[in-house]
Amino acid sequence: MKPAPFEYHAPETTADAATVLARLGDGAKVLAGGQSLVPMLALRLAVFEHLVDIGRVTELQGIEVRDGSLWIGAGTTQARVEASDDVASAVPLLTRVTPFIGHFQIRNRGTLGGSIAHADPAAEYPAVALALDATMHVTSSRGARSVAARDYFDGLWTTTMEADELLTGVTFPTWDGRCGFAVEEFARRHGDFAIAGATVGVELDDADRIGRCAIGLIGLGSTPERAGAAEAELVGRSITDVEPDDVGRLAMAGLASVPDDLHGSAGFRLRVGAAMVARAWATASTEARHG
Amino acid sequence: MGEVPVHLTVNGRRRAESVEPRLTLADFLRERCQLTGTHLGCEHGVCGACTVLVDGAAVRSCLMFAVQADGADVTTIEGVASPDGDLSTVQAAFRDCHGLQCGFCTPGFVMSVTAFLRDQPGPTDEQIRQALSGTLCRCTGYQGIFKAVRQAADAGQHGERS
Numbered sequence: 001m002k003p004a005p006f007e008y009h010a011p012e013t014t015a016d017a018a019t020v021l022a023r024l025g026d027g028a029k030v031l032a033g034g035q036s037l038v039p040m041l042a043l044r045l046a047v048f049e050h051l052v053d054i055g056r057v058t059e060l061q062g063i064e065v066r067d068g069s070l071w072i073g074a075g076t077t078q079a080r081v082e083a084s085d086d087v088a089s090a091v092p093l094l095t096r097v098t099p100f101i102g103h104f105q106i107r108n109r110g111t112l113g114g115s116i117a118h119a120d121p122a123a124e125y126p127a128v129a130l131a132l133d134a135t136m137h138v139t140s141s142r143g144a145r146s147v148a149a150r151d152y153f154d155g156l157w158t159t160t161m162e163a164d165e166l167l168t169g170v171t172f173p174t175w176d177g178r179c180g181f182a183v184e185e186f187a188r189r190h191g192d193f194a195i196a197g198a199t200v201g202v203e204l205d206d207a208d209r210i211g212r213c214a215i216g217l218i219g220l221g222s223t224p225e226r227a228g229a230a231e232a233e234l235v236g237r238s239i240t241d242v243e244p245d246d247v248g249r250l251a252m253a254g255l256a257s258v259p260d261d262l263h264g265s266a267g268f269r270l271r272v273g274a275a276m277v278a279r280a281w282a283t284a285s286t287e288a289r290h291g
Numbered sequence: 292m293g294e295v296p297v298h299l300t301v302n303g304r305r306r307a308e309s310v311e312p313r314l315t316l317a318d319f320l321r322e323r324c325q326l327t328g329t330h331l332g333c334e335h336g337v338c339g340a341c342t343v344l345v346d347g348a349a350v351r352s353c354l355m356f357a358v359q360a361d362g363a364d365v366t367t368i369e370g371v372a373s374p375d376g377d378l379s380t381v382q383a384a385f386r387d388c389h390g391l392q393c394g395f396c397t398p399g400f401v402m403s404v405t406a407f408l409r410d411q412p413g414p415t416d417e418q419i420r421q422a423l424s425g426t427l428c429r430c431t432g433y434q435g436i437f438k439a440v441r442q443a444a445d446a447g448q449h450g451e452r453s
Contacts, residue, residue: 001313002334008295008312008358031359038354039335041313051312055359079348103425105339105403108348109355190424 003041009052014139014168017054021164022141024050030166031055032075032114035106060113060168065090068174074113074137074167079104081112091172093132093181093201097124100183103191116152117167119159119224121259122193124183126153126224131199131216134172140165156222177211178204180287182280185218186272188263194219195264196273198251200280202288208239215251215281220258220273227251227277239289244282248274297361301326302370310357317341319357320367328368328398332427339426342399343367349406368398371405381405381443390439392430399426404440412447419444 009028011017021028028050031037040046054060060075063084070090072081081087082098101107101115101124115125116136129136129149136147138161147160154160161167185197197218203211213234215227230250234242252274260266294309301324308323317334320326320343329352332338336354343352344366371379378386381404391397400423407422408414414422419440428436 001311001315001318003313005311005313007293008356010358010361034354034356034359035336035351038315038356042315042335042353053359099421103339104407104422105342105349105351105425106336106354109350190421 004047006048007050010056012056014057014059017052017057017166018139018141020052026163028052033110035110036118070172070174071169072112073169076112078107078110090174093128093199097128097183097199100124100185113167119153119157121221121223122219127216127218128199130224130226131214132172134170136167137169138165139168153223175203178288180284182283184276184280186276196220196269196276198276198280200284202284204239204288210234210237210239220255222257229254239285244278247281248278251277295358297357299360300364312356312358314357315353316355316357316360317352326367326369330395330398340396340399342402344406349403368401380446384439384443388439388442389435392432396428408444408447414444
């Protein structure tokens with residue numbers, strides 16, 4: 001047995017999970033699909049006295065199309081997100097990004113909420129949540145609250161949730177109108193964490209001007225990143241006047257904590273990141289223009 | 292830190308055990324059920340050798356605690372062949388195509404491919420390669436493995452047992 005000993009809790013309702021977390025405080029960790037947490041436990045990079053398994057809390061699982069948005073329960077597996085027709089029509093970017101997460105065996109266990117609460121800067125769902133202005137629904141025995149994605153991610157593997165709080169679900173806004181979405185990643189092998197990647201959404205008005213755009217960046221910071229300054233510069237311009245390579249360069253400007261390690265220097269990652277943004281932008285804008 | 296009861300079905304046989312929560316499903320299968328066909332390579336979710344089916348879904352048994360499988364129906368490599376010993380279509384294809392060298396990774400490949408072809412009976416070559424990407428063969432025998440999956444897929448498409 002490789003992980004250190006822990007006590008196991010398996011609540012069956014959200015309220016019970018919140019009660020357990022309130023009682024145990026910092027010594028407890030929520031176990032969702034376990035595809036990131038269990039390796040950390042096996043390598044003893046993380047040690048917890050208590051694990052609170054939310055796998056039996058069925059109210060945390062599900063996908064619902066609501067007025068102008070899509071709600072996904074935190075405990076919903078990535079495999080279910082990938083296969084959902086509701087997700088494909090409401091938030092196509094989620095459907096397209098999901099196959100990049102690990103391998104199908106990982107996605108059978110891994111959950112949407114687990115990925116977002118783990119807040120890995122190289123992961124796919126945090127980048128999409130940030131880029132699309134998703135809302136995180138968080139609960140504790142003190143009450144429920146909603147947190148905007150821009151206020152949620154707080155550093156490497158860190159969020160602004162308190163130790164007694166549980167992520168219950170995420171709401172993604174639905175874009176209608178003339179939209180295009182694309183994901184590009186560069187990884188040495190399919191399923192690896194990407195050297196760099198980008199998720200792009202573009203919405204055009206009837207005159208082919210950019211009404212809004214969203215550029216999420218994968219593996220390009222110590223926290224999930226969004227190219228907000230680049231987006232602001234692009235909105236209002238005619239899509240035909242925008243060169244994808246320029247979007248790539250714009251999106252890399254101002255990134256302050258690009259990883260620099262044996263998988264790639266910061267400079268290399270910036271060049272790869274610019275290329276990924278450019279490719280995703282080209283694909284998304286073509287889809288927005290021509291459907 | 293006490294033990295926790297678990298009840299699950301492994302290859303059709305019901306099991307009731309008391310386990311430490313930190314016991315992985317992989318160790319449970321190998322040490323409690325004596326089903327040592329499930330191999331452990333990396334023990335942190337990278338190599339795929341320990342893949343089993345939990346309620347039909349291919350998962351890494353090293354990334355799941357046995358307590359999480361309470362109530363589940365688990366199939367290991369020992370449960371793939373028919374009771375009289377006839378190999379499954381996937382197993383036979385691995386044998387026919389020399390889809391194994393040392394054989395250490397083979398149980399993981401067979402379990403993953405069994406689930407993959409059930410869900411995707413007519414895969415493209417690209418889909419097969421993606422499906423195989425989650426399991427590592429350190430003998431690098433991927434060409435034979437790929438051919439085996441292609442053969443098993445084609446056999447399944449022609450109405451044979453899979």
